[in-house]
Amino acid sequence: MNEYTVFHTMAWPSAYAIYFFVIGIASALFFFSALSWFREDYYRPLREKAFYASFVLLAVGGLLLIGDLSQPGRFLNTINPAYMNFRSPLAWGALNLMSFGLVSVLYFFMMRKGDAVNSKRLAVIGSLLALGLPIYTGFDLTVHQHRPVWSTPLMPVLFVGLSLLSGAAVATLLNQGDEKLASALRRLMLWSAGAVGAMLISLLGTTAYGGVGAELTFMFLTTGTLGMIFIGVGIIAGTALPIALLLAPFGRQQVGMMAASVLILVGGMALRYSILYGGQILQTYY
Amino acid sequence: MTQELLMSSTETRGKPGVRRYAMVIDVRRCIGCMACQVACKAEYDVPLGVFRTWVPYRVTGKYPTVKKQFLPRLCNHCDDPPCVRACPVGATYKLEDGGFVLQHYDRCIGCKACMASCPYNARFMLPEHRTYTDITKVVDKCTFCYHRVIQGLVPACVQTCVGRSRIFGDLNDPNSEVSQLVAKHATQVLRPEQGTKPHVFYIGADRNLTDYGRAVYKRDEQADIERAVFNRNKHI
Ligand code: SF4
Ligand code: SF4
Numbered sequence: 001m002n003e004y005t006v007f008h009t010m011a012w013p014s015a016y017a018i019y020f021f022v023i024g025i026a027s028a029l030f031f032f033s034a035l036s037w038f039r040e041d042y043y044r045p046l047r048e049k050a051f052y053a054s055f056v057l058l059a060v061g062g063l064l065l066i067g068d069l070s071q072p073g074r075f076l077n078t079i080n081p082a083y084m085n086f087r088s089p090l091a092w093g094a095l096n097l098m099s100f101g102l103v104s105v106l107y108f109f110m111m112r113k114g115d116a117v118n119s120k121r122l123a124v125i126g127s128l129l130a131l132g133l134p135i136y137t138g139f140d141l142t143v144h145q146h147r148p149v150w151s152t153p154l155m156p157v158l159f160v161g162l163s164l165l166s167g168a169a170v171a172t173l174l175n176q177g178d179e180k181l182a183s184a185l186r187r188l189m190l191w192s193a194g195a196v197g198a199m200l201i202s203l204l205g206t207t208a209y210g211g212v213g214a215e216l217t218f219m220f221l222t223t224g225t226l227g228m229i230f231i232g233v234g235i236i237a238g239t240a241l242p243i244a245l246l247l248a249p250f251g252r253q254q255v256g257m258m259a260a261s262v263l264i265l266v267g268g269m270a271l272r273y274s275i276l277y278g279g280q281i282l283q284t285y286y
Numbered sequence: 287m288t289q290e291l292l293m294s295s296t297e298t299r300g301k302p303g304v305r306r307y308a309m310v311i312d313v314r315r316c317i318g319c320m321a322c323q324v325a326c327k328a329e330y331d332v333p334l335g336v337f338r339t340w341v342p343y344r345v346t347g348k349y350p351t352v353k354k355q356f357l358p359r360l361c362n363h364c365d366d367p368p369c370v371r372a373c374p375v376g377a378t379y380k381l382e383d384g385g386f387v388l389q390h391y392d393r394c395i396g397c398k399a400c401m402a403s404c405p406y407n408a409r410f411m412l413p414e415h416r417t418y419t420d421i422t423k424v425v426d427k428c429t430f431c432y433h434r435v436i437q438g439l440v441p442a443c444v445q446t447c448v449g450r451s452r453i454f455g456d457l458n459d460p461n462s463e464v465s466q467l468v469a470k471h472a473t474q475v476l477r478p479e480q481g482t483k484p485h486v487f488y489i490g491a492d493r494n495l496t497d498y499g500r501a502v503y504k505r506d507e508q509a510d511i512e513r514a515v516f517n518r519n520k521h522i
Contacts, residue, residue, distance in 0.1 A: 006340040007516040009411070011401035070396025070411060070423040077395050083375040090374035090399050145368065146405035146480045212498050219503050285502040286407050 010280045015068040017273040020137050021166065023061040023097075024159065024268070027130035028167020029054035030104065034123030034130075037116065042184040049174045051111065055104055062097065089139040096136055100129040134159035141279060148214035149207055149221065150279040158199045165192040166268040169261035177254060186257055189264065190246050197239045200271070213282060221278040230274035238267010297365040297483065298385045299457060306365075306385045307430055308457040308485040309444070310467045311358050315451035318343055318356040322443035322452060329431065329442035331419045335516065336410040338428040339443050344495050355495055358452065360443070361408035361428040362476065362484030363387050372403035377424075385485060386432050394424040401425060405480045430454075457485070 033051040036043035066075045077083050078094035085091050107122040138156030145151050168188040175181050207218040221230050242260040250256040291300045298306045318341060326332060326339045339360040347353050367387050370378050377394035380387050401409045409427040416422055431441035435454075439445070444454040455462035464487075467473075473487040476496050488496070 006337050006342060007513050008407045009517075011398040068397075070398075070425075071394065074393075074395040077375040077377075077393060080375070083377075083393060085371075085374055085376045087371045088374040088399065090372070090397060094374060140399075143368075143372065144403050146477065147402075212500075216498055216500070216503050280402070282498065282502065283405075283407050285505065286498065 008284045008286070010277070010284060012276060012280065013068070014273060014276070015064050017269070017276045019061050019064045019068075020159070020272045020276070021269050022057045022064070023137065024134050024163035024272075025166045025170050026054045026057035026061060027100075027133040028163045029057070029170060030100075030130045031127050031164075032167065032171050034107075034127045037120045037123050039184075042180050045175065045178045045181050046171055047111070050171055051104075051108065053170065053174065055108070058097075058101060058104060062101070065097075089136055089143055093133075093136040093140065096129060096132040100126065100133065103129055131160065134163040141275070144279070146213070147279040147283070148210055148217040149203065149275060152203065152206060154199050154203055158196065158203070161192050161196040161199060162268055162271060165189060165196055165264055168192065169264040169268070172257050172261040182254065182257060186246055186252070189257075189260065190243060193239055193243050193246075193264065196271075197235070197243065200235055200239065217278055217282055220281050221274060226274055226277060226281070229270045230278065233270035234267050234274055235271075238263055238265075238270055242267070294366045296367070296370070296380055298380075298382055299365055299483070299485070301458070304383045304385075304458065305456045306458040306485070307363070307435065307454065308385075308464050308468070308487060309360070309430070309441075310453045310464050310473070310487045310489060311491075312451050312453070312467075312489040313355070313357060314490040315449040316341070316356040316358060317449050317451075318354065319448050321446045321448050322358060325442040325446035326428070329434075330429075331417055333413050333416050335519070336412070336426075338426070344499075346495070355492070357488070357491060357495060358443075359406070359408070359476075360486060361387060361404075361430070362406055362482065362486045363428075363430055365483035365485060366481060368403040368405070368480075368482060369400035369409065372399040374399065381432075384432075384435070386430050386435075387427075388429055388432060389424070389426065391421045391424050391426075396424055398425065405477050405482060406484075 029050040032043055032046045033054065036047040066072045069075060078091060079098060103122055103126040107119065107126050110119040110122055135156045138159035141150035142152065142155040168185050172182070172185045172189070175185065204218065207214045207221070220226055242263045245251045245256060245260045245263070251260055291297070298304050320341055322339055323337065323341055330338065332338050339358065341356050341358045343354055343356045345352055345354050363385055364387065365385065367380060370380050370387060374397065375393055375395055377390045378387065378400050379390065396411065398411065401411070409425050412422050412424055412426050414422055434441060440454045444452045453463050453467060455464035457465050457468065459465060467489065468487055471489045473489055474491045474493065474496065475484040475487060
């Protein structure tokens, strides 16, 4: 279609990619803090640090989300029972985000009080809600049936994988030399990076061999600037290279793990950005 | 027949007792004068840079046998609209009687989920400033001129169409011109595979022209230059 009359803009700009990124990390960090009550031998050093980082990121994510609304003042509409549309994943997301925030605050007080019983309870509830965050962000994209790359059942699982991966990378940076924790996080990064890599390969496969819209999206995602971000930064530098690094002897040392973590974080941001944009770029020409 | 058409609870086509408005666009009669686009702009103070209806074109064939083909576009007032499903606060809704897909402007939070979910790019964000209207910074789209239709008028684009390419009416009324056209002619809808059941029917549209072409990927330099200019000025 020649376009001398109309240009469409993208619905969701990069603020959403940053939101996906920080909220993914926030939920994984909460999970690690919660895990510290059940696997004291490995995760204890992370309990407070991971929780505080998670809480700050949750606040940043919430502000980003509200700030991106063109009517930020109306964000309360999302939790107004008279307005809520339960067929929209966004409505569930808003509820999930609010309840996660609430449980996080309660968890903070119980943790400070040293109330192990209630902390454990809240840790479990909070972890389930934390798991809901990357799942709903994935669903947010999945439900758009006409957008290749987004509309795949892989999306919520991919977001959970990315969340664990980036969360473990941040936890590695927060770790102050505890060896047991480092080795647990290294294993976690390897497994989640492997899972993310496998999902990305299948995503590329189904997109490349899809219909004309999917095929064009594949072309946009694998060439030019977006190609460099998706393939170069996201897949090669941010997923494959850290796996190689972590498997090498250097990756067992603290400095090696830190290098891998930085790469994972840069890659995680690039992947979220390119998947968000890749799904929308085609429509701007329709 | 009616039973076969109804698949989701929101569908109103063929439902007894309710109206189902639709538009037929006979692309053989469209001359690309853009009068519809102008009438629409005037009707609802549609701001610069965004459109409730627009008329893209493609030039097909090889010189000297080239043909310019127009494809007037607007919200399809889908019978199973993904934009209604996507809206977290019910700001986008569908009227059962008439099938109009409309917008509660005072409720919209501007999350743009509806924009992301419309397979036809029929929605846009209203800019911060408008000339005569104070509805700003919410999502908007074609309303099938609901305000005119309830007064017994046809939409502004239909009224103004020079070639009588656009015809509007109640598809559930067997005597209306739209139902007769849809019954008599082979019609096309945009992207039927999306399951949205669009209610803008085209006569004479070629599927090769209504879907993505590879030209989208290898777009010409001029289009890129114009897009850059548009992106620079889109906040007017
Ligand atoms: S064309 Fe788009 S905006 Fe209009 S009803 Fe269908 S999905 Fe909604
Ligand atoms: S932008 Fe407005 S109408 Fe669209 S989904 Fe969000 S709240 Fe609903």
